[in-house]
Amino acid sequence: MGVFENLIYVNDKGEVASHIWIKWIHEGTKEANTNAEKQENVLLGETTRHCAKCLNLNGCYFPLDNMPEQPLHPNCHCYKTIIDKPIAGRTAQAVCYIQKIRDYAFVKEAKKKFFNSNGYDIMDSEYIRKTIEDVALKKYVGGDFKLGMLDKHGQRITIRVELPGRTAQGKPLSFCTGWMIYPGGKIVLTTPATELSKK
Amino acid sequence: MKEYDDVKVIVEKERYAKVGIHKGMIGTILDPRRIEGDWLVVFDGEFKQDEDGTWYTTDIECEIAESDLIVVKEYKEP
Numbered sequence A: 001m002g003v004f005e006n007l008i009y010v011n012d013k014g015e016v017a018s019h020i021w022i023k024w025i026h027e028g029t030k031e032a033n034t035n036a037e038k039q040e041n042v043l044l045g046e047t048t049r050h051c052a053k054c055l056n057l058n059g060c061y062f063p064l065d066n067m068p069e070q071p072l073h074p075n076c077h078c079y080k081t082i083i084d085k086p087i088a089g090r091t092a093q094a095v096c097y098i099q100k101i102r103d104y105a106f107v108k109e110a111k112k113k114f115f116n117s118n119g120y121d122i123m124d125s126e127y128i129r130k131t132i133e134d135v136a137l138k139k140y141v142g143g144d145f146k147l148g149m150l151d152k153h154g155q156r157i158t159i160r161v162e163l164p165g166r167t168a169q170g171k172p173l174s175f176c177t178g179w180m181i182y183p184g185g186k187i188v189l190t191t192p193a194t195e196l197s198k199k
Numbered sequence B: 001m002k003e004y005d006d007v008k009v010i011v012e013k014e015r016y017a018k019v020g021i022h023k024g025m026i027g028t029i030l031d032p033r034r035i036e037g038d039w040l041v042v043f044d045g046e047f048k049q050d051e052d053g054t055w056y057t058t059d060i061e062c063e064i065a066e067s068d069l070i071v072v073k074e075y076k077e078p
């Protein structure tokens, strides 16, 4: 990766994304880096006056022009701090578990048909998984994603990913993937094929 | 009940109906966490293409109470 590639990101439509990034802060509570900790936050929200959604956003990174509304609710005392733009593989990571491809995408009828008809089969699961991770990470740090649903489980984003074309036309296979944002620049794939955006 | 299990909705409730989920529909749990008794369930839709040629689905994602679900196909890691 070149030095400037990390400073300016231009999406497929030629739009320059914000290079100002922020960290969502919910003071006085720890960041939920694991699923267990996220769950603890929900329980904490139940027993205290803290909002479980805000607790789950604590420590998450967003571009300034593509973040959940702040304040999120009346009496929300969350704030944001400017951070260095996340760097793929260093201060940002994407995780796509193999099960989401091998045991879900290639099992569900419509999804299996979609991948099969575009030249991919279950033997390509690891290749698809790795490619989705790499492309999504690059787009996340480029701010090239759409904010989706925010609920007890966390903030979802939709990222358009491309796989090399394997049909006669040879055009790249472009599709929408759904991710959950975790603190510290981490995103985890929820579903390998999703809506354009889930507000 | 756990991630990747196929589950069936066994009740009709307004909060599910609002997003298009009704009694009898079958979906898949796609998050390992049960939060406040709710699982994150994804219901399969169709593939469609936007004007740029990008494929997307009409899948519905919904938090559903464990007590409103039964497992119809248990996931076993191959």
Ligand SMILES: [Zn+2]
Residues within 6 Å of the ligand: A026, A051, A054, A072, A073, A076, A077, A078
């Ligand atoms: Zn807040």
